[in-house]
Amino acid sequence: MSLPHAILTALLEKPSSGLELTRRFDRSIGYFWSATHQQIYRELGRLEGEGLIRALPSEQPARGQKKAYEVLPAGREELARWTAASQDPKPHRDALLLRLRAAAVVGTEGLEDDLRRHRELHARQLETYREIERRDFPPGKGGTEDRLRHLVLRAGIDLETFWTQWLDHALAEFAALDVRGREG
Amino acid sequence: MSLPHAILTALLEKPSSGLELTRRFDRSIGYFWSATHQQIYRELGRLEGEGLIRALPSEQPARGQKKAYEVLPAGREELARWTAASQDPKPHRDALLLRLRAAAVVGTEGLEDDLRRHRELHARQLETYREIERRDFPPGKGGTEDRLRHLVLRAGIDLETFWTQWLDHALAEFAALDVRGREG
DNA sequence: CCGGCTTATGCAACTAGTTGCACAATGGAG
DNA sequence: CTCCATTGTGCAACTAGTTGCATAAGCCGG
Numbered sequence: 001m002s003l004p005h006a007i008l009t010a011l012l013e014k015p016s017s018g019l020e021l022t023r024r025f026d027r028s029i030g031y032f033w034s035a036t037h038q039q040i041y042r043e044l045g046r047l048e049g050e051g052l053i054r055a056l057p058s059e060q061p062a063r064g065q066k067k068a069y070e071v072l073p074a075g076r077e078e079l080a081r082w083t084a085a086s087q088d089p090k091p092h093r094d095a096l097l098l099r100l101r102a103a104a105v106v107g108t109e110g111l112e113d114d115l116r117r118h119r120e121l122h123a124r125q126l127e128t129y130r131e132i133e134r135r136d137f138p139p140g141k142g143g144t145e146d147r148l149r150h151l152v153l154r155a156g157i158d159l160e161t162f163w164t165q166w167l168d169h170a171l172a173e174f175a176a177l178d179v180r181g182r183e184g
Numbered sequence: 185m186s187l188p189h190a191i192l193t194a195l196l197e198k199p200s201s202g203l204e205l206t207r208r209f210d211r212s213i214g215y216f217w218s219a220t221h222q223q224i225y226r227e228l229g230r231l232e233g234e235g236l237i238r239a240l241p242s243e244q245p246a247r248g249q250k251k252a253y254e255v256l257p258a259g260r261e262e263l264a265r266w267t268a269a270s271q272d273p274k275p276h277r278d279a280l281l282l283r284l285r286a287a288a289v290v291g292t293e294g295l296e297d298d299l300r301r302h303r304e305l306h307a308r309q310l311e312t313y314r315e316i317e318r319r320d321f322p323p324g325k326g327g328t329e330d331r332l333r334h335l336v337l338r339a340g341i342d343l344e345t346f347w348t349q350w351l352d353h354a355l356a357e358f359a360a361l362d363v364r365g366r367e368g
Numbered sequence: 369c370c371g372g373c374t375t376a377t378g379c380a381a382c383t384a385g386t387t388g389c390a391c392a393a394t395g396g397a398g
Numbered sequence: 399c400t401c402c403a404t405t406g407t408g409c410a411a412c413t414a415g416t417t418g419c420a421t422a423a424g425c426c427g428g
Contacts, residue, residue, distance in 0.1 A: 002279050003414080009286040019376055033282050034275035039415065041378055066376070076290060083286045084294025087279060089302060091218035095186050095271060097336050098217050102193040102267045104332040106260060110268025118273060144361055148288040151357055152281050155350055162346055166339055173335055177328055187384080203406050223385065225408055250406070370428090379420075386413070394405075 003043050004052075006033040008071055008079040011053060015070040018044055031129075031156055044069060052078055100170070112174050119167035126160035129153060187227050188236075190217040192255055192263040195237060199254040202228055215313075215340055228253060236262055284354070296358050303351035310344035313337060 010021055010029055021044075022037040024030075035043075047053045052075030056068040071079075096118060103111050137150045194205055194213055205228075206221040208214075219227075231237045236259030240252040255263075280302060287295050321334045 001414085002277070002282055005286060006282055009282070009289060012289045017376075018378090022376095029282070029285065030275070032276060032278045032285075034277065036416070037376090038378075038417085041376095045378085079286055080290040080293070083283045083290055084298075086298045086301065087283075089305060090277075090279065091214070092216060093186070093218065093274075094216045094339075095274065097339055098186055098190055098193070098213070099267045099271075100332055100336050101213065101216075102189060102263055104329040105193060105196045106264040106267055108332070109264070114268075114270045117270065121273060145288040147357060147361065148284055148292070151354055152284050154353075155278075155281055158346060158350065162342060166342065169338075170335055173331060177331065185384085201406075202408085206406095220386070221406085222387085222408075225406095229408085372427095373425085375422100375424080377421080377423105379418105381416100381418085383416070384414085386411100388409105388411085390407100390409080392405100392407080394403100396401105396403090398399105398401085 002033060003035055003039060004047055005079055005082050006035065007040065007043055007047065008052065008075050011069055011071045012076065012079070015056060015068050017066045017068045019066075020068075032152070047075065108174060108177065112171065115167055115171055115174070119164060119171065122160050122163040122167065126157065126164060129157045129160060133157065186217060187219055187223060188231055189263055189266050190219065191224065191227055191231065192236065192259050195253055195255045196260065196263070199240060199252050201250045201252045203250075204252075216336070231259065292358060292361065296355065299351055299355055299358070303348060303355065306344050306347040306351065310341065310348060313341045313344060317341065 006025075006029055007021065010016065010024055014024075016024065018037065018041045021040050022035075025033075025035050025040065044053070048055065048069070051072060053069045053071050056070055096115075099111060099114075133150075133153055137146065137153065142150065190209075190213055191205065194200065194208055198208075200208065202221065202225045205224050206219075209217075209219050209224065228237070232239065232253070235256060237253045237255050240254055280299075283295060283298075317334075317337055321330065321337065326334065
């Protein structure tokens, strides 16, 4: 129930076409609410049908032509309502943790390489976030909006830091298990 | 593609009926791969159909009768294969971060209470994990299996710790914004 | 001026997870 | 011994997200 609200947020930040939205999701909002272009187009159609957004009138609506959307007052109200409404956290699902647990019964064979790979992916994502922080949030400035967005980015940075460290820890544990295994 | 593997793992740890599995998911595996009883029954049927598990022959298969399953060799092989296979991390989706970002454009009205509520939920989950750690992983013992399971539990503990602290930080930020808002 | 590449939009089918409910057996309480 | 809550199993419909592909316009090189 959140993709429409992610799109409303993005469109309020800046009216855009479907493809522009897709790109912005890839570089920003998608870090905590990812979506494919197919999802986005479908949802844009729904939101337009519900009268929450509208196509900017300047462009003609032919296939292969850019079509930009903006948020209507009803859309802003819906977003404000949703943002303020109490919501329970959704249960997480983490395949890597599940695989570790499975490895406890079927063996760790082949898992270590992928752990190392995931560690590198998280380290790279962390670096990306840090670059965004340097670029968009230089120290000691920013109004209310910037402070909130920075807060969200900090969550991303700290989470990637956490996973990088946790995977280091897991790999160290694997190394220790290997030694014990050889000795036993 | 992971629910069947979560079930195989659980069944290898201990053969169980659908309801027993459901309870164990609620208390353990479900912390990183949640599932409802409906999902579990459906999946047990599929896994049986594929010949990866079988119903223990002791009980009669009538409705309202307990029916326990155990993993067959093919099921163990499939789980080992899946565990070792390289997998890309799935994109995360976090509605709370999205709401913060939305609040940057539509205002923070009404959000603070829910932040506080989420903070308490995470604090409570953290306490649950710590109790499990005290109970199941007393310091200075445990074989390979225990060490891996402890590693997974540590991820849970550290993540809940992270979220509790991050939400404290966010709430402090909100308080600061309120002051600035009143003064401005 | 045509063939292929890029940009842009979008439909259809599929997979996974959620919600709502139904139904059978069992074990007390009255 | 009957009503009813609890335990246990399961189907059906729905929602959300993914994958694969189709289509159209514009542009650029030969």
